[in-house]
Amino acid sequence: MIRISLDLMGGDFGPQVVIPGAAKALDRHPDISFVFYGLKEQCDPVLAKFPKLKEKSVFHDCELAVSMEEKPSQALRRGRYVSTMWRSIEAVKTGDADVAVSAGNTGALMAMAKFCLRTMANIERPAIAAIWPTLKGESIVLDVGATIGADSQQLMDFALMGGAMARALFEIERPTIGLLNVGVEEVKGQEEVKEAGRLLREANIDSLEYSGFVEGNDLGKGTVDVVVTEGFSGNIALKTAEGTAKQIAEYLRAAMSRTLLARIGYLFAKGAFDMLREKLDPSKVNGGVFLGLNGIVIKSHGGANAEGIAAAIEVGYDMAKNGLNQKIENDLKKYHAKRLPPMGPEAA
Numbered sequence: 001m002i003r004i005s006l007d008l009m010g011g012d013f014g015p016q017v018v019i020p021g022a023a024k025a026l027d028r029h030p031d032i033s034f035v036f037y038g039l040k041e042q043c044d045p046v047l048a049k050f051p052k053l054k055e056k057s058v059f060h061d062c063e064l065a066v067s068m069e070e071k072p073s074q075a076l077r078r079g080r081y082v083s084t085m086w087r088s089i090e091a092v093k094t095g096d097a098d099v100a101v102s103a104g105n106t107g108a109l110m111a112m113a114k115f116c117l118r119t120m121a122n123i124e125r126p127a128i129a130a131i132w133p134t135l136k137g138e139s140i141v142l143d144v145g146a147t148i149g150a151d152s153q154q155l156m157d158f159a160l161m162g163g164a165m166a167r168a169l170f171e172i173e174r175p176t177i178g179l180l181n182v183g184v185e186e187v188k189g190q191e192e193v194k195e196a197g198r199l200l201r202e203a204n205i206d207s208l209e210y211s212g213f214v215e216g217n218d219l220g221k222g223t224v225d226v227v228v229t230e231g232f233s234g235n236i237a238l239k240t241a242e243g244t245a246k247q248i249a250e251y252l253r254a255a256m257s258r259t260l261l262a263r264i265g266y267l268f269a270k271g272a273f274d275m276l277r278e279k280l281d282p283s284k285v286n287g288g289v290f291l292g293l294n295g296i297v298i299k300s301h302g303g304a305n306a307e308g309i310a311a312a313i314e315v316g317y318d319m320a321k322n323g324l325n326q327k328i329e330n331d332l333k334k335y336h337a338k339r340l341p342p343m344g345p346e347a348a
Contacts (some may be wrong), residue, residue, distance in 0.1 A: 001033050002320050003098045004313055005091035008038030009065035009084045011103030011302045011309075015043045018103065021309025023053045028310070029317055035097050037062050037084040062087055066108050068302055075108035076115060085109060089116045092295035099316035101287075103300035103309065110146055110290065117295040120325075122332050125150070126292035127158050128231070128299065129165055130238055131285045131315065134222030140166050141219065143231040144238045144288065150230035152195035155179065159200055160335060161291040162226035163208035164327035169318055174207065175225035178214035180233060189213065196228075203338065207331050287315035291328065296320055 006022055008015045015038055026032050034057035036043070047054050063082040066075045079086050085104050089112055091097040102109050110126070119126055127143035142162050147154060159177050166175035179197055181189040186197065193213075200210040211224050219227060219237060229237070256262050286308040290297040296319050300312035 001031050002029070002317050003033050003035060003096070004316060005035045005037070005088040005097030005100040006313070007084045007088040007100070007102035007104055008036050008043050009062075009104070010109075011300065011304060012068065014038075014065075015046045017304070017306050018309050019043070019046045019050060019053070020306040021304070022057075022313060023050045024306055024310035025313040025317070026053055026056060029314065032313070032317060033057065035088075035091050036060065037088045037091075039065060039084070060087060066105055068105050070105055070108055072105075072107035072111035075105060076111050079108070079112070080115070086112050086116065089113050089295070089297060092297070093117055098320035099296040099298060101298045101300060101309075101313050101316050103302050103304055103312070105302075106145065106299055109297065109299055113290055113293055113295075113297045117293040117297070119292050120294055120329065120332065122336050123157055123161075123292040125154055126290055127161060129162060129289045129291050130234075131169070131287065132219060132227070132241070133285050134220055136222030138170070138285065139219075139222050139225055139227060140169070141227045141229070141234060141237065142291065143229065143234050145231045145235040146290070147231045149232065150192070152192045152199060155192065155196035155228055155230065156199045156203070156335075157292070157332075158228045159196075159208065159210075159226070160205070160331045161328050162228055163205075164331050165289060165291065165319070165324060166225045167207065168322035168324040168327055169315075170225065171322070172225055174209050176209045176211045177226045177228060178211050178218065178224035180219075180227050180229035180237075181213035181215065184213045184215065186213070203335060205331070205335060207334075285311065287312035289315065289319060289324075294325070296324060 008018050022034055036057050036059045040061040062084045066079045066083050066085045085102055088100045092100045093116055125147040128146045129140050129142035130144045132139045132141045140162050142158050163175050163177055166172050179193055181193050214223050286301050286304050288299040298312050298316040300309055
């Protein structure tokens with residue numbers, strides 16, 4: 001049984017969308033149980049509509065919910081120990097849940113997660129990893145917003161964590177890793193990125209295969225299983241991709257309704273357009289994973305619908321079921337053991 005701790009008040013729509021999303025996830029994964037954190041008067045009427053879900057969950061009434069507009073420092077001061085967000089994370093720390101999921105304020109969620117769970121040994125900063133649809137299937141991109149301006153060692157850590165996540169999510173024995181850069185040539189790019197490339201080449205890690213630099217157009221191609229970058233460029237890439245998907249969808253909708261002939265043509269090609277719509281639907285790949293913490297936390301898009309919430313819950317389910325943090329810890333131990341200087345006779 002995988003226990004999911006869920007912040008019912010997170011996101012733009014709160015329990016009206018989060019609870020139906022949990023019900024969808026439970027239908028697909030009967031081995032899930034939920035620990036809910038919410039405001040009772042808002043959650044009870046919605047939860048009553050899903051008796052099967054209510055049976056597989058425990059509800060905790062909380063004092064307050066963190067708003068989407070609050071600054072992380074303000075949310076931490078006001079919501080520590082008492083908010084739905086904090087208590088859903090704390091359930092992972094105390095062992096009452098295997099993973100926490102929230103669609104709430106990203107900055108507040110990261111601040112609370114870091115404060116409550118702390119970072120793993122040898123990890124200086126956590127990262128947010130996103131699942132990215134590609135021509136070959138899916139890949140992982142990190143960091144997409146947690147760490148602005150990562151140095152070479154932090155990029156190396158991101159590669160190790162991203163590789164572990166790829167093994168947990170995609171069940172790939174030795175995922176390929178690429179560093180996002182302005183060109184594939186070794187002489188191009190910022191010094192920190194070039195240095196991170198050198199570290200990855202020389203580390204010769206058994207659990208991942210370093211494929212060199214990749215460019216922005218490689219993200220959609222699926223050139224590698226894991227793309228590593230720092231949070232500023234990663235977040236821009238993520239928002240650009242989301243915006244482009246919406247733009248293409250709007251172009252298609254407008255083109256298909258422009259003339260009678262176009263509408264008739266749409267009827268003949270409806271199957272193909274439905275498949276394209278499915279590929280462009282951001283809710284299908286919803287769920288950013290906070291990596292590098294002593295516990296698993298999943299961030300859903302704030303504007304996600306019920307299907308999107310279910311997708312985020314399912315990412316958390318997969319991460320917990322496949323031992324994400326154990327894989328990260330093992331990889332970090334192996335890497336840092338290699339970095340230690342060999343012991344001489346005197347030290348031995």
